Every structure is written in C-alpha cells, then in structure tokens.
Amino acid sequence: MTYYDVDAILTDAQKVPCTFELTVPGLGFLEGNMSGDIKHGSKVELPLWLGEMLALSQSLSTGTPLVSLDHPPALSPRVLNALKADARTVDLRALVPHFYNLGARVLELFEEEEMIEVLSDSFKARAAVIADQAHNPRGALGEGADFMRGLDENERQLFRASHDSAKAVRTWMTDIKT
The missing domain is CATH 1.20.58.2050 (Methane Monooxygenase Hydroxylase; Chain G, domain 1)
Structure with a gap:
C-alpha cells in the first residue's frame, strides 16, 4: 500500500478497542471525561494507527507497552x-x-x-x-x-x-x- 492509498487510510482510521496498561494524566477526554486521567485498565476505542503506535511504544519508567490492542x-x-x-x-x-x-x-x-x-x-x-x-x-x-x-x-x-x-x-x- 502506498502513502496516498485511500483504502489504506480508511482502514487505518478504523476504531479498535485498546486497554491502557498504565494511568495517563490529562487524557481523560478520550473516554469522554473532559477532565482527568485515563486510569490503568480503561478500555477506549482508538483509530488503528494510533492504537498500533501506542501498543508498540513502551513506558520509560516501567518498560511495559502503553496500551494493549484487542481484536476489533x-x-x-x-x-x-x-x-x-x-x-x-x-x-x-x-x-x-x-x-x-x-x-x-x-x-x-x-x-x-x-x-x-x-x-x-x-x-x-x-x-x-x-x-x-x-x-x-x-x-x-x-x-x-x-x-x-x-x-x-x-x-x-x-x-x-x-x-x-x-x-x-x-x-x-x-x-x-x-
């Protein structure tokens, strides 16, 4: 797939369920909570591209992935x-x-x-x-x-x-x- 492939862009925008593996301050709006934090274990639907990036990223302090991806x-x-x-x-x-x-x-x-x-x-x-x-x-x-x-x-x-x-x-x- 190329960078300008519309089908690839639409596929990557598809929402997938993700579970946060740690508490993240200030991102409560992802859950619909306008103020606050995302708590450890919170389930949020994120676009596939973002969920993949967060699942591959690791916390600097603990070395664990930020989120775990679940099957859509x-x-x-x-x-x-x-x-x-x-x-x-x-x-x-x-x-x-x-x-x-x-x-x-x-x-x-x-x-x-x-x-x-x-x-x-x-x-x-x-x-x-x-x-x-x-x-x-x-x-x-x-x-x-x-x-x-x-x-x-x-x-x-x-x-x-x-x-x-x-x-x-x-x-x-x-x-x-x-």
Whole structure:
C-alpha cells in the first residue's frame, strides 16, 4: 500500500478497542471525561494507527507497552464462526467497509493461524460467487442483490474487474463473428 492509498487510510482510521496498561494524566477526554486521567485498565476505542503506535511504544519508567490492542468487533470469534459456517451469508460491508484490509492489518499485529485460514477460505468462497454474479448480470440484480450489497471494497473491485472482463470477452467474440 502506498502513502496516498485511500483504502489504506480508511482502514487505518478504523476504531479498535485498546486497554491502557498504565494511568495517563490529562487524557481523560478520550473516554469522554473532559477532565482527568485515563486510569490503568480503561478500555477506549482508538483509530488503528494510533492504537498500533501506542501498543508498540513502551513506558520509560516501567518498560511495559502503553496500551494493549484487542481484536476489533468485526474480527470477533462470533464473526469468524459465521464465516466458517457460510461465508456467503455474512454482510461484510455492514461490519467494516474494508473488511479484508482490516484483517490484513490485524494479522500484521497478531499471529493467528486460524484467522488467516478463515479469512482466506471465506474470500475464496465469496470470490466464486462474485465471479458468477459478474458473468450473470440477472443474478446480481435478482436473488443475488442482497449478497452484492454486503461486499467489502476488495470484493467490489473484484466484481468490477470480473464484470468488465466478461463484457470485453463478449465484445471481442461479436467482433470476431462479424
């Protein structure tokens, strides 16, 4: 991803739950407390970029990380179980518009083999349906419309590429026949 990649910027702006590992004076406004401190053990949702920076930073006095990152709700065990059961029924866009980008960013921070397997299997299963919908325009407008509304941004780009390539092949075939 590049510096000017809008999808990367939107993914990094996604809020993730963080737990403060020490008391921080004067930052109570992050919890909605206009005056005061953030206490040790406080849970606050921060943008991914900030949570990552604070998790990698260490206190000078104790050497412990300032915050610990928790998994975002979009990658909770409940969502992963739903993806395992039937990936086509999960509305990824309602969870996070950049679902797979968020998954990739979280996997950079946490090493979880099961999450890698679930995300890759669900993308493969959904990609087959996306390709079918792209080649069959009636399906995307009819009974597949609910599925199409739930696509995340990567899947929407895949749909556009599949649709445009199918259209280009049809145009090429008609040009050959004439």
